[in-house]
Amino acid sequence: MLDESLKTQLQGYLARMSQPIELVATLDDSASARELDTLLQTIADLSGGRIRVRRDGQAERRPSFAIRTPDGRQNLTFAAVPLGHEFTSLVLALLWAGGHPPKVEPALLEQVRALPGEHEFEVYMSLSCHNCPDVVQALSLMALLNPGVRTTVIDGALFPDEVARRNVMAVPLVWHNGAVLASGRQSLAELLAKLDTEAPARAAEALAAREPYDVLVVGGGPAGAAAAVYAARKGIRTGVVAQRFGGQVNDTLAIENYISVLQTDGPRFAAALQAHVRHYGVDLMEGQSVQALHPATEPGGFLGVELAGGATLRARTVVLATGARWRNLDVPGEAEYKNRGVAYCPHCDGPLFKGKRVAVIGGGNSGVEAAIDLAGIVAHVTLLEFADQLKADAVLVSKLKSLPNVTVLTQAQTLAIEGDGQRVTGLRWRDRASGAEQTLALEGVFVQIGLVPNTEWLDGVVERNRFGEIVVDAKGQTNVPGVFAAGDCTTTPYKQIVIAAGEGAKAALSAFDYLIRTPLPQAQEAVAA
CATH class of the missing domain: 3.50.50.60 (FAD/NAD(P)-binding domain)
Structure with a gap:
């Protein structure tokens, strides 16, 4: 089930646990139950005594297992044999339950702990789904941090009758207290925003108070990440605002044509992009939708990037790297039966x-x-x-x-x-x-x-062609002074990761060149200072 290399890696990870936990299995005589039992015992054997397996569970779904934390809570259950894309989710859940701190923004962790009320989550996933782990990991963390949260992770392939009864035809799908809450990839911040109704207002207030940026990148895909790294390396104040970091790359499986990287997958590549950006201290604002761009009122002045939550970020230059999304058929029945076939x-x-x-x-x-x-x-x-x-x-x-x-x-x-x-x-x-x-x-x-560029919000502000792509020159400059663009949202031909990254770097260098050649108006120098 797990090869020797993976066992060695797993053993190293489990050594980071600081407190013991139990895995409480509910089994039957199915082949899946035998596979699950083998997996759990293998994990226990590699844990150095930190994990013990019990087989006296009485859960409704069989096969399944719950993670029992030292305080006796069993708030996280996997009705699955979590291999494939969900093996990482399992390992993280074991580490978190065993006392290893999650690599999550402290403000988000505090928001999870402070979430009031009782919350029963059921998240349907498939082991081949590369969009599911983000949701599974977010809801697992919530169950382990907040006593009022219970999460069950369900592999739809193991429970076809339940999937049919609940009409689950797309994953990930999240049920909350008996009703559908969300479908598709969701970050921890996005899920919390649906549950904590005051969170968007708090976030908007905090964002509006941010100091102006020298370069503000809109979009977190390869183009946006490259632009952020190249700008930050110039020693200037750089920010990235994005709905989800990695963008469309998250929906890509095998990546085998990024030069010097023989093979990787989309989620892993997206995580590497984010780590690279964070390494340079870039101000990363994830889970934010942008709804308007306001040009500067005078040469060299601040541009405004208005967010859906109401806040407006200010910047001397902006790099638009909003990427593209799947194109719809636009025929009768498509919208009505989305996620229902x-x-x-x-x-x-x-x-x-x-x-x-x-x-x-x-x-x-x-x-x-x-x-x-x-x-x-x-x-x-x-x-x-x-x-x-x-x-x-x-x-x-x-x-x-x-x-x-x-x-x-x-x-x-x-x-x-x-x-x-x-x-x-x-x-x-x-x-x-x-x-x-x-x-x-x-x-x-x-x-x-095919794809359609995410540029509708720029209508009437930045020049676009008939396909909606942002028109750029050889330096990535748009028709608006101080505004540059890169990647799949532009007229640059060939929508490829390596090309998007190169264009993002070019746009950042062009933005830096614009900054050193364009003085800030006196009226705004004090604001920038």
């Missing part, structure tokens, strides 16, 4: 469609890769491409066509996604060659038709 991440949600019929929309690399991955899980995949041929790399197309449970439809225009009011039941499409309309009976639709 309409999905955008085959790695996350694919296991929930085991043995079912699904469609993939899009014949580029992303679409063909999604179809190949899903073919190993579902009963049948139908791939629909609007053009007369697939646009993916030849090697991917060849692999796709070799799979017996895949049908490829070209010149296929998706017209609507149909359902019964609760979940997807079919997809209506038109054959562009003949004009005939047909309906596919299926349970899931995975949309893979």
Whole structure:
């Protein structure tokens, strides 16, 4: 189950525990229960006596196990065999329960401890979901820090009847006190904002009091991270404001084309970006949405970046690195059945469609890769491409066509996604060659038709092209003085991580050049000081 290298690493991690804990297992005679029992015993054997396994649990879900802390609380339960992407979540939970301090901002930890009331969380995940660990780890930490919080982590593949009853068709999905609270990737700060209604006002007040920045980066993906590092290394005051650090990289699995890094995955790469930025003392403001950019009122003056919470950050220069998001089909039924059969991440949600019929929309690399991955899980995949041929790399197309449970439809225009009011039941499409309309009976639709830049909030302020991309020159300068842009949100061709990082560095250097050549107006010198 765990190879020798992983066992050695795990043994080293568990040595950091400062207090003993128990793992209370509730087992049955299933193969999954035997696998879980083996995993728990292996962990105990590697813990040097810090962890003991009990098998007398009486939990409702079998197999499962609870972490029992020294004070006798069992507030965190895994109804899962937490391997795959969730193995890290398990290790962190063991360390936190065993007294090892979490690497989380002190203000967030205090907010968790002070959260009033009783909170029962159930988070549904899949072991192949790279978006799920953030949510699982946030809710695990809350359960271990606050006596009023109880969290159960549920692998949907182990409890298909429960998943069907609760209509769970996308992960991560969080239930709170018997009702759906959130779906999709959520940070600890975002989850707390949903629970602590006064938190946004407190955060806005604190943000509004920040001193002006020399360079303020909007966006935390590769372009934003590179811009922040290059600006901070110049010794100037640098800040980053982002909804989630790493951006779209978090939704990428294998990364094998970033020069000098043979292979990594998106979440690991995003964590490395964040660590690099923090190393240079950059003021990182995560979990913040930006809603407006206010140009300076005079040459060299402060620009304003207005946040959704009401605060406005001031800066002499701004680097826009807001990236892009999945493009929607914009057909009837898509919005209605999102997370109820309409999905955008085959790695996350694919296991929930085991043995079912699904469609993939899009014949580029992303679409063909999604179809190949899903073919190993579902009963049948139908791939629909609007053009007369697939646009993916030849090697991917060849692999796709070799799979017996895949049908490829070209010149296929998706017209609507149909359902019964609760979940997807079919997809209506038109054959562009003949004009005939047909309906596919299926349970899931995975949309893979490219990206759209996150730039709507800049309408009327910064010049954009007809695709919504920010128009930049060779130095990353926009049409607004002091405003630069980089990455997938710009007109720079080829949306690649390595290109975004390079463009972010260029934008920061251009911003620094602008700063040394543009004096601050006298009226604002005192404010900056």
